[in-house]
Amino acid sequence: MKRLHTRLGSLLSGASFSVTSKGQCIDSNRIRNEFIKFFTENYNHTFLKSSPVVPFCDPSVPFVNAGMNQFKGIFLGQNKPPYNRVVNSQKCIRIGGKHNDLECVGVDGYHHTFFEMLGNWSFGDYFKEKACKMAWELLTGPYRLNQERLYVTYFGGDKEMGIEPDVETKNIWQSIGVPSDRIIAFGPKENFWEMGPTGPCGPCTEIHYDHEHGRRNVSDRVNRDHDDVVEIWNLVFIQYNRAFDGSLKKLPCFHVDTGMGLERLVAILQGKKSNYDTDLFIPLFNAIQKISGAPTYTGGRSKLDTDYRILADHIRMITIALADGMFPHQNFKLRRVLRRALDIAENTFKCDRGLVPELTNYVADSLAEAYPEVEAKLKQIQLIICHEEEILKSLQKTVLLEWKALTQNHSDLDELNVEMTPGIVGAFKELKRVIASNTKSIPPDLVFKLYDTYGLDMRTIGILCSHFGLEMDQSSFQDLLQGVRKKSREMHQVDISGNDVSALVMKYAKEHKLLPTDDSFKYMYYKQKDYVFPSLESRILGIVCENHCVSQGIPGLTCDLIFDQTNLYHDAGGQISDTGYLNLKNGTRIHINEVTNIQGYLLHRVEIPEDCSLSVGDKVTLEVVSGKRLDCMRNHTATHLVNAALSKMLTVTCQKSSQVTDSSLTFEFAVYGERFDSRDVKKVEELVQTVVSSAVPVKRETVNGQKLQELYITNRVTLVPGEVYPQDEVHIIEIVDKNLVSREACCGTHVINTADIGEFCVTSVKSPSSGTRTLTAVTGSKAADARRESIYVLDKVSEFKKCVSSLTENISTSLEEVRTAEKNIQNIMQKLITQDKHTLPHTIHVSCLDELVGLSKKLKQYGRTFSRENLEDEMQIVLQNLQTEPFVVHFLKCSSSADDIPLQKATKMCPHLPVLLIAASGDSLKARCCVPKKFISEKFNAKLWMEEVLSVFEGKGFAPRGQNSEEVFNMKKKYVKEDTMSTLLNDAVTSAKKFAEFALHKS
DSSP: OHHHHHHHHHHHTTOOOOOOTTSOOOOHHHHHHHHHHHHHHHSOOEEOOOOOSOOTTOTTOSSOOSGGGGGHHHHTTSSOOSOSEEEEEEEEEOOSTTSOOGGGTTTSSSOOSEEEEEEEEEESSOOHHHHHHHHHHHHHTTTOOOGGGEEEEEEOOBTTTTBOOOHHHHHHHHHHTOOGGGEEEEOHHHHEEESSSSEEEEEEEEEEEESSTTSOOOGGGTTSOOTTEEEEEEEEEEEEEEOTTSOEEEEEEEEEEEEEEHHHHHHHHTTOSSGGGSTTTHHHHHHHHHHHOOOOOOSSSSHHHHHHHHHHHHHHHHHHHHHTTOOGGGOHHHHHHHHHHHHHHHHTSOOSSSHHHHHHHHHHHHHTTTOHHHHHTHHHHHHHHHHHHHHHHHHHHHHHHHHHHHTTTOGGGTTSOGGGOTTHHHHHHHHHHHHHTTOSEEOHHHHHHHHHTSOOOHHHHHHHHHHHTOEEOHHHHHHHHHHHHHHHHTTTOOOOOTTOHHHHHHHHHHHTTOOOOBOGGGGOOEESSSEEOOOEEEEEEEEEETTEEESBOOTTSEEEEEESBOOSOOSBTTBOOOOEEEEOTTSOEEEEEEEEEETTEEEEEEEOOTTOOOBTTOEEEEEEOHHHHHHHHHHHHHHHHHHHHHHHHSSSOOEEEEEEOSSOEEEEEEOOSOOOOHHHHHHHHHHHHHHHHTTOBOEEEEEOHHHHHHHHHTTOOBOOTTOOOOSSOEEEEEEEOSSOEEEEEOOSOOOSBGGGGOOEEEEEEEEEETTEEEEEEEEHHHHHHHHHHHHHHHHHHHHHHHHHHHHHHOTTOOHHHHHHHHHHHHHHHHHHHHSOTTSSOHHHHHHHHHHHHHHHHHHHHHHHHHHHHHHHHHHHHHHHTOOSOSSEEEEETTOSOTTTOOHHHHHTTOTTSOEEEEEEETTEEEEEEEOOGGGOOSSOOHHHHHHHHHHHHTOOEEOOTTSOTTTEEEEEEEEOOHHHHHHHHHHHHHHHHHHHHHHHHHO
16 A cells, blocks of 8 residues: 555645544545444444445346445345345446436536445334434534534425325434424435335435535525535435335335445535545546646636546546456446547547556555455556557547548538547438438437447437438437336336237236246256266146147147246256257157247247147156257356466456357457467466366355355456346356366356366367457367367378478479479368368467468478579570570460469560460469560550460450550469360460461561
């Protein structure tokens, strides 16, 4: 922490801070610690660390945006509370949605994308009175806030909701000593908290602070969006549950959930009206000024000061999000904020590169005491930012070029920041198509597409619509947007219209009150000498055939069967589904082709034999195809080891996707600013194979969402960025070896011991996009086969190496021998390039190709030298044997490759005569002719002469750049079937000779 205090000290020098009544400066860390200390020491609360801002058990939000997020499972009754009383400081991010802080950031003094929420919770313990008294005691005691500046609000009731005013809370505040004229009632918008459309909810009471001391009662300014009177603490009393029909019922157990924004509290205690004037931001402003050389921050409303605030806010949010394991590629809102910060750094502060990553150091200095993970992951954070910076630079170049081409005659669109909105090109094209349809308004669904797909904000959409003269219905768009968000939140609700199989199954399950399929038996296997996958007796609960739920299966058709329980694995977690057999009591055996999951109801696809009868209620026995399952298990466990190996080797990486089949595993991962080549592949193989050889047990542990969060906070589990995990049951697969440790949340099936993987080898590594690699590998017998194949290929390469060495060192080597060797090398290279990806280890594949390319180059160079030496000899012989003809037409026999023969050099050997030379190799040939000026006439020149050759080969000709086509003319390289080459060459030479004889004789 020495670096922290040194840097903060230098950057805070000259900053003016307000003091407490005792004359002592209160810094933000002390304020945060005082809150936690108050509740832990005085009121027996347990301190829980902040959860990450990644909401990995909550699909309804892109970020953790409130202190209560990590306790949702408790409020919903899914998890038991770890303690009755809890206190913490929660990292929160709010961008868009109900709390759209992004557009307000930098404009006022209290909106932020990242903020800390101080909170205390009671889970079935104390309630309203205790919560209010503790809050008032802390504010007026340790924090020494003047009571005359405080106002409180409470829920004033609502007739539509059927809830009376929360008089109990009002009376509590009066008993504490708050004057009645400072206790203000508000409606449900301000003072009734709800988690969502359904679920726990209740009234709340807020504490507001007046920044202006010594003035009249300002109750009329509370909750009116005034900067001088701000909410600082919200106490929520969770006592109701909202049902699907909208009704409210009292909960059997009441909870308290409070939240106070640290940034606002710090501003108050440091005597500042704006959060940006506190020690949470001033060091960042000073750092920006020092690095960029820009004018000093003054706290005003100018564009420069606003950009100071935006950049400082955004870098805090970016640093926290990246430190908590979020990645820009899987969260477009994070990427949007990051690009906005990069844009301001470049355009306002004139720092093309480096400012944004450097500022993360100062964020760490400010927050590392409370959140040490920020300091620990600085290197990774900066690497990701630099990588995103390069991506944006590259993207800007291509987008700008295309945008300029599209908008040559649209100067009024110059105000748009195209660099920050790469999707604007596609959006512009979409709008042009709307114009072409002669419509005067833009459909709401297209507005949503511009917003959601192309990433345009509403201001940009408005400018584009105005430019094209299109009307936009904002209200309809907002309705559509809210509908999409509601659908996302209510994933359990299914549209049962039409013949959609998912809707059909859910409707059937609801009508017949079916429980979800119990598939826990997929994990119930063991090993004796071999793996044993026990059969399972099950009962048919439903049959889906041709989009209808039927009581009996139809013979000859494909049907989906729903069972009460199954031992087959359905497609999930990147692993393909099992196949199996359905055994009837009469001995009939039906193959199960695949298993799919529809919200917990597993559909087993079968083709019902003609002579078979299947009915709902029938009891059958389910059997897993063991070979396929075991191969999938090997590959899935190996996938975890690959992920662990990459995490150990690379500074920062994450899984993007994976696919596990019985034949191979494919793992796509991120690479930030680091190489990943064959040496790294070899290291991955060595690490994985070492763990396999060590015969390490593979353990499975089942935890709930609360426990998963604890494991993630303490870096004891690996999660897939962007993946949403169930709140009630998550499986952790653990492999602990001295060389490698893997702990991943995973629903897949795995081997019991790493030794059962057998062998492992990587067979392919590709780079589908910048910063992404896709690794394919095989295990078991397929890996052994690949190793054996590598021995054969290595032997072949060794033979070629000896052959090439012998050819190039032997003075009696013929040109034909060189050609044959080169052709053989090209053949095996082509086989390596086109072969099946699973047949050869990647490292061997790459090294052999490199070796063969080198040998091919060596042969070509030798052949080129050989050809050029022979060229001079051959041309000398041609000229010596020249009889009475005043021209030369010749096929060069010394050519080993049409590209290698320097025809220009050959034609220069007889500058005094017209010359036409043809060179050929394999299936390609080329030609050149030169005619001295004194031989040129209307009937004879280089172009006319070459046309005789072109007609034979059906080729194309050209004059070299800057040269007269009558003097020099070439034939482009032409490919000809080898079996016709000899005949065509003879025809071409004959035709060229006849033309020259006739033309020159006549001239």
